[in-house]
Amino acid sequence: MNRSSILIVGAGATGLPVGYHLARAGTDVTFLVRAGRKSALDSPQQLYCYDDASLKVFADYSVVENTAELAEKSFQFVLVTLDGHASRTEEGTATLRALGDAIRMSDAHVVMSAFGMGIRDHYLDVLGIAADRLTHGFLGMLAHQARAGLPVHAPTDPAKVARANVAYKHPANNVGFRIDSGNATAAKEFAALYNRSGLSRCALISRGLDDIFSDAGSPVYMTGAIAGWPGFAGLVADKELWRLACRAQAEIMALPKNGLRGRLMARFMGPRTTAKVHLKMERDMLPLDYQAFNRFHHGGKVHAQDVEGLRACLDEGRRHGRPMTALASLLERLAAHKAAGQPI
Numbered sequence: 001m002n003r004s005s006i007l008i009v010g011a012g013a014t015g016l017p018v019g020y021h022l023a024r025a026g027t028d029v030t031f032l033v034r035a036g037r038k039s040a041l042d043s044p045q046q047l048y049c050y051d052d053a054s055l056k057v058f059a060d061y062s063v064v065e066n067t068a069e070l071a072e073k074s075f076q077f078v079l080v081t082l083d084g085h086a087s088r089t090e091e092g093t094a095t096l097r098a099l100g101d102a103i104r105m106s107d108a109h110v111v112m113s114a115f116g117m118g119i120r121d122h123y124l125d126v127l128g129i130a131a132d133r134l135t136h137g138f139l140g141m142l143a144h145q146a147r148a149g150l151p152v153h154a155p156t157d158p159a160k161v162a163r164a165n166v167a168y169k170h171p172a173n174n175v176g177f178r179i180d181s182g183n184a185t186a187a188k189e190f191a192a193l194y195n196r197s198g199l200s201r202c203a204l205i206s207r208g209l210d211d212i213f214s215d216a217g218s219p220v221y222m223t224g225a226i227a228g229w230p231g232f233a234g235l236v237a238d239k240e241l242w243r244l245a246c247r248a249q250a251e252i253m254a255l256p257k258n259g260l261r262g263r264l265m266a267r268f269m270g271p272r273t274t275a276k277v278h279l280k281m282e283r284d285m286l287p288l289d290y291q292a293f294n295r296f297h298h299g300g301k302v303h304a305q306d307v308e309g310l311r312a313c314l315d316e317g318r319r320h321g322r323p324m325t326a327l328a329s330l331l332e333r334l335a336a337h338k339a340a341g342q343p344i
Contacts, residue, residue: 005075006193011041014139014143022194023061025193027196032070041063076108077186077190081113083114097127112134115309117309135182151289169285171284174201176200191204212258215309227241229292247326248324250266
């Protein structure tokens, strides 16, 4: 049988764990990295797995620094790991445009991991591909650069973490990746490819649900930033701030574009239910420190993506005559927090 082949744009906290799992599934993995980054991948990459406190060695991949090097290659899938903010920068847009030029005449299906209102249209426009060749997919596991300096909880081995490039932890349901089922054939093919690893599984999520969760997840993380990233029990105990986050979450879910499903979710995902979801995640993700991860990830790496997404939701709601009072208040408090010099 011919081996499947995937191009992964970016070899960081998303690209390396997904690449490792796909390589274990028998897929040929090629990374496209920025100029000067290739040498960092000359040696095998080591991934620390919180699930079994072990180091995984990942060596069976290829690396290119320029889309011109892709001329003789063909791929079943292309996974772009840029976040929503990076995808819209001048550099990110140039990368996507060059990628589009390289794959446009092929059959490669693009999986974007970026979040943000309007990001799908941005990708389609810049890549210059048909809508049925683009799908949204994102990590189900939590993964971070080992240099993030997260607290170490037993039985995590700090010496092993120090030797790793990236560390990752699967949730209790063992979902390592999620992909939206809007393009059903491509989604099922990608999931089947990933699942051959036998290490974790790829779950399908409806495009409607994916769009809602993509927009509505950030208020909780912005609340964590404002409160100084306490554990979730402490965050929920600040009833005024917690309720503000959950009201903002509900305003986003209930946006007209989300239809009846969004309105029902806005009613269901109140303060108590939302607290249960995050408290359970905090327990399930041990020994990875969930809130420390959120501080590193949502307070740093993808903070610009999160804020841009919330502002887009605010504008979307107001275009439809909705005051979006809670979301506006949350963004004002976040801006005041930053203006006071408080850390995010």
